[in-house]
Amino acid sequence: xxxxxxPKTGGKADGAAQEQAEAPRKYEPKYNWMNKSRQWGVRxxxxxxxxxxxxxxxxxxxxxxxxxxxxxxxxxGAVARRGMPPVGxxxxxxxxxxxxxxxxxxxxxxxxxWAPATDVPWNTIEPLPDDVEHAVCQVCTELIGYANxxxxxxxGWQHRMSYGYHEVKQFLATAGFDAARHFECFRKRALxxxxxxxxxxxxxxxxxxLESRGGWxxxxxxxxxxxxxxxxxxxxxxxxxxxxxxxxxxxGHALTDKARxxxxxxxxxxxxxAHVDDQRQIVAxxxxxxxxxxxxxxxxxxxxxxxxxxxxxxxRGAVKKGLAGYGDFMRDFLGTLLAMCRYIDVPRDxxxxxxxxxxFAPVGDVAA
Amino acid sequence: MATVENGTEQFxxxxxxxxxxxxxxxxxxKHGLTLADVAVGAYGEAPDESxxxxxxxxGAVARPGSYRIxxxxxxxKSEIWLDNASFLYEEALxxxWSSATDVPWHTIEPLPDDVEQAECQLxxxxxxxEFVAGDVPARWVSLTTPDFLEPRQVLLAQVMxxARHMDVFRKRALxxxxxxxxATGATSGFVxxxxxxxxxxxxxxxxxxxxxxxxxxxxxMGELMxxxxxxxxxxxxxxxxxxxxxxxxxxxxxxxxxxxxxxxxEIHCYLDEAEAGIIGAANPVGQLTPTSESMAIILGGGKxxxxxxxxxxxxxxxxxLGEYKKRVISAGFGERFENGRSGVDRMIDHxx
Numbered sequence: 001x002x003x004x005x006x007p008k009t010g011g012k013a014d015g016a017a018q019e020q021a022e023a024p025r026k027y028e029p030k031y032n033w034m035n036k037s038r039q040w041g042v043r044x045x046x047x048x049x050x051x052x053x054x055x056x057x058x059x060x061x062x063x064x065x066x067x068x069x070x071x072x073x074x075x076x077g078a079v080a081r082r083g084m085p086p087v088g089x090x091x092x093x094x095x096x097x098x099x100x101x102x103x104x105x106x107x108x109x110x111x112x113x114w115a116p117a118t119d120v121p122w123n124t125i126e127p128l129p130d131d132v133e134h135a136v137c138q139v140c141t142e143l144i145g146y147a148n149x150x151x152x153x154x155x156g157w158q159h160r161m162s163y164g165y166h167e168v169k170q171f172l173a174t175a176g177f178d179a180a181r182h183f184e185c186f187r188k189r190a191l192x193x194x195x196x197x198x199x200x201x202x203x204x205x206x207x208x209x210l211e212s213r214g215g216w217x218x219x220x221x222x223x224x225x226x227x228x229x230x231x232x233x234x235x236x237x238x239x240x241x242x243x244x245x246x247x248x249x250x251x252g253h254a255l256t257d258k259a260r261x262x263x264x265x266x267x268x269x270x271x272x273x274a275h276v277d278d279q280r281q282i283v284a285x286x287x288x289x290x291x292x293x294x295x296x297x298x299x300x301x302x303x304x305x306x307x308x309x310x311x312x313x314x315x316r317g318a319v320k321k322g323l324a325g326y327g328d329f330m331r332d333f334l335g336t337l338l339a340m341c342r343y344i345d346v347p348r349d350x351x352x353x354x355x356x357x358x359x360f361a362p363v364g365d366v367a368a
Numbered sequence: 369m370a371t372v373e374n375g376t377e378q379f380x381x382x383x384x385x386x387x388x389x390x391x392x393x394x395x396x397x398k399h400g401l402t403l404a405d406v407a408v409g410a411y412g413e414a415p416d417e418s419x420x421x422x423x424x425x426x427g428a429v430a431r432p433g434s435y436r437i438x439x440x441x442x443x444x445k446s447e448i449w450l451d452n453a454s455f456l457y458e459e460a461l462x463x464x465w466s467s468a469t470d471v472p473w474h475t476i477e478p479l480p481d482d483v484e485q486a487e488c489q490l491x492x493x494x495x496x497x498e499f500v501a502g503d504v505p506a507r508w509v510s511l512t513t514p515d516f517l518e519p520r521q522v523l524l525a526q527v528m529x530x531a532r533h534m535d536v537f538r539k540r541a542l543x544x545x546x547x548x549x550x551a552t553g554a555t556s557g558f559v560x561x562x563x564x565x566x567x568x569x570x571x572x573x574x575x576x577x578x579x580x581x582x583x584x585x586x587x588x589m590g591e592l593m594x595x596x597x598x599x600x601x602x603x604x605x606x607x608x609x610x611x612x613x614x615x616x617x618x619x620x621x622x623x624x625x626x627x628x629x630x631x632x633x634e635i636h637c638y639l640d641e642a643e644a645g646i647i648g649a650a651n652p653v654g655q656l657t658p659t660s661e662s663m664a665i666i667l668g669g670g671k672x673x674x675x676x677x678x679x680x681x682x683x684x685x686x687x688x689l690g691e692y693k694k695r696v697i698s699a700g701f702g703e704r705f706e707n708g709r710s711g712v713d714r715m716i717d718h719x720x
Contacts, residue, residue: 026675033658034485043545050468053535054450075501075538078492085555087563107468110532115461117400134384144425148514151524152423156510158527159503166499166534167681173502173531176509180524183517187425188394191406197388197428206423207435208540231393274502302383318379 008052036079053167066275068092068164076164090160095275099267102167105260110176114253116185124245125193131289132243135309138198139238140190142303145201146231150179150261153209153223157216168195172262178257185250191344202300204293214282217272221283224265226290229340232258234307237325241310262340269344284346295354330360338362388427403641404454418443418515425535426515441511445625447568448508450619453518456612460525465605467536475597476544481518483595486665489549491541495534497583501613502530504562504575513569513611529609536602543598552658554650569624569631570638576617578642581695582651585611585688591678593666614695621699636704639696640714643712646692647719653684686719 047055056062060291061077071086091097099105128136154176161169172269190197205227235258239251273280298304304326309315311329312322334350334357341348350361393404406412411427419442420426421436442448479487505523512520541548556562562579565571586593587610590603625632645651652659660681661674667684668677693705693712704710 027664027678028672029661029664029674029678031661031671033489033550033661034482037488037547040547041545042542042547043544044539046468046473046543050466051471051473051539051543052468053539056538058542060546061542072551072553073496073555074553075492075499075548078496078548079550081551081553087555106531106535107466110464110466110468113461113464115400115458117402117458117461120401122396122401126456131384134387137387138383141425141428144428145423148423148425151520152510155506155524155527159507163499166538169502170531170535173527175504176506176524177528180521183514184457184521187402187517188401188406191392191394191408191411192396192401194393195387196390196392197411197425199383199386199429200422200424200431200434202431202433203422203435203437207437212436224677301380305379305381306383308379315381345587 002048015123016236024168038077038079048230049107052103053108054107057103062279064094064098065164066094068163070162073163073312076166083138084248089162091157091216092162092164094165095217095272095279097165097268098271099168099171099264100271101267102171102264105264106167106171106174109171109178109260111255114181115202116181116188116250119253120185120188120249121196121245122188122192125247127194128243129314130293131309131315132313133193133195135306136193136196136243136247137190137195138302138306139310140186141198142201142306143186143231143234144190145203145206146227147179147183149206149209149227150223151176151183153212153219154179156210157219161216168264175261175264178261179346182254182257185254189247189250196345198306199302201303202269202297205290206295208290208293214286217268217279217283218286220265220268221286222290222293224261225337225340226287226294228258228262228265230294232262233329237312237329237332241325266340269346273345280346282349283344287341287346287348288352291357293357298356301312316333327360329339330357331362334360335362386429388429398444399458402422402454402458403521404458407454407518414445414449414516414518416445418445418511418513420515423514423704426517438513439483440513442508442516442568443513445516446624446631448512448516448519449623450519450616451623452615452619453522456616457518457521457525460522460529460609460612463608464528465532467532467539467602469599470605471536471539472598473539473543476599477596478545479595480670482671483669484544484546485549486662487544487595487599488541488546489658489662490652490666491537492549493552493662494537494583495541495548496551496555497579497650498534498537500562501575501580502527502534504565504571505530508568508571519620519704522612526609526613526616529613533606533609536606540599540602550658552650554648554657555655567633569620572617572620572634574637574642575697577612577621577695578639578646578692579650580610580613581692582619582646582653582688584614585684585691586652589684593663595666618699619693621701625700632701633702636709638666639701639710643692643710643715646689646712647685647715651685651688653681653688682720686716689716689719 072084074080158172209222234269235251236257308318308322311325312318389410413636421438422434506527509523562574587603587607594600647654664677667680
């Protein structure tokens with residue numbers, strides 16, 4: 001690093017500098033901040049996809065310790081100012097939040113942004129039979145509730161996370177914003193086509209998510225894996241049964257967003273399990289509680305019946321084709337969830353699932 | 369609605385009778401289907417006091433057996449409401465940008481070392497303060513009932529904006545042969561700080577009106593401060609975002625002033641505190657902080673022109689104070705400038 005008082009090497013103010021050097025000084029700067037850098041001379045060039053957050057992790061700026069001791073808002077790699085009161089972050093261990101993919105997922109979220117007001121082709125929505133409109137509106141009401149829990153859980157944790165791991169906080173800012181868009185978009189769908197909002201959901205899994213006191217990792221199990229995969233699979237099947245291009249667009253884009261959230265969740269749990277003793281068993285226990293909560297929510301017939309009406313095309317179609325579609329959805333959900341559990345090294349035994357889930361579990365999917 | 373049966377399955381379908389107002393058909397406007405467009409009938413009515421403890425979407429039918437999970441601290445409309453939240457939210461969605469691809473990074477050329485150091489000190493400071501502006505609104509979102517969905521949506525957009533600001537200034541610090549420098553620590557947990565506000569309006573007056581208002585004035589000086597097109601674009605886009613956040617604070621104060629006049633004196637106390645710190649260490653053009661020195665170098669074009677640069681810093685400081693005053697007047701609290709309570713006019717006179 002050049003000395004602060006070193007001769008200037010050029011620049012637009014050179015001429016003026018010469019004149020000023022002769023003039024008496026009006027102010028007396030201290031310059032005590034100059035030359036204070038842990039690593040100078042960093043020049044990160046933009047790549048093919050621009051200048052990405054992850055590109056900045058060079059030298060000391062890319063050193064991400066297992067525990068972040070600084071409790072102020074000192075940016076990672078900056079020189080800390082000593083004697084500052086702590087802000088009081090609760091999550092200061094890398095194993096408590098990290099995922100290697102967080103920086104890339106953050107940039108991807110920004111590139112894939114969309115605006116429900118103008119990007120959804122609302123003009124393609126036509127009146128639907130009353131039973132189907134009821135079902136769509138009931139499902140939208142449930143999905144707004146899910147998005148609300150996403151919002152409250154993410155924002156409830158985000159500010160408690162240390163800035164040593166800013167990539168994760170950055171990613172969660174996009175996830176909260178995605179959830180805001182979903183909250184808005186499903187409300188718009190419910191109120192645009194002669195329907196209205198329906199009955200709020202039963203809320204057992206909501207409670208598990210919001211009451212995750214054991215740390216962000218626990219919230220990730222419930223919010224991004226259990227509820228996240230359920231919602232992601234739901235979007236996928238609703239997209240298949242969309243009634244118009246507007247719904248197709250909404251479910252398709254919400255699915256893309258949700259896939260990013262689930263990806264972060266998977267990568268984080270894999271990291272946490274690899275770095276924390278007993279984490280694997282803890283995650284397995286959390287899933288067992290979660291399964292019970294989900295089974296209890298699904299014992300309530302409202303969502304199932306509304307989905308069956310959508311998948312069956314009518315109340316009459318719901319009883320056969322609709323229930324078959326619901327079964328396909330649940331089998332897809334459980335197959336995906338159990339495969340993801342194997343990926344994070346928490347294999348699950350379908351035989352031990354609650355009955356309401358076990359009937360849809362893939363045959364032969366057994367614990368290692 | 370008939371109950372239907374299929375062998376072992378019986379469909380109740382009772383939920384079809386349990387809906388909010390039916391036959392709702394929100395009209396699409398010139399700007400698509402906006403949040404304001406769906407605020408129709410009962411669905412558009414935010415209650416003065418929310419009793420929603422289950423996270424129920426506004427206008428949906430309550431389920432008696434639902435768990436109380438909310439525990440929301442913000443349940444009075446006057447505490448958080450503003451009249452143009454839907455507009456600000458939709459604008460935020462339309463004006464999202466990418467610091468990776470929308471900033472012409474290739475236009476950055478090597479700078480003299482003193483100027484690069486000053487740029488990096490400023491970028492370090494802005495990275496640090498953007499952390500606050502993201503963390504604090506996020507916390508308040510989690511404490512606010514979904515019945516006040518419109519302001520909550522704006523705050524979520526703000527959290528996203530601030531993430532991008534933090535990221536763009538980190539990028540700037542590491543893109544041109546420099547590096548991060550020393551944090552100021554001005555954003556730590558000081559009493560009277562934005563973090564420690566116990567009330568949403570208190571937080572908003574500190575964050576949106578005085579804090580972000582000061583930063584907005586600065587960003588609007590981007591043409592003067594920037595050394596290249598990349599920096600011009602950064603300041604321009606950040607100013608656009610910041611203007612929305614400031615607008616939120618002003619419009620909320622305005623609503624509060626009319627809906628809860630009994631709280632006016634309390635709000636004046638928050639403004640007293642905000643003004644006490646307005647040209648302090650948390651302001652990049654405050655009085656002789658590392659950031660104001662770095663600003664003087666940037667605005668002067670180098671250490672050799674420090675005096676010239678500092679004169680510009682002082683001009684910006686005056687402008688910040690003047691704009692703050694206009695905003696507070698616009699929010700409906702202008703009497704503090706008439707009755708001698710505010711020290712802002714004196715600060716403008718003695719800005720140097």
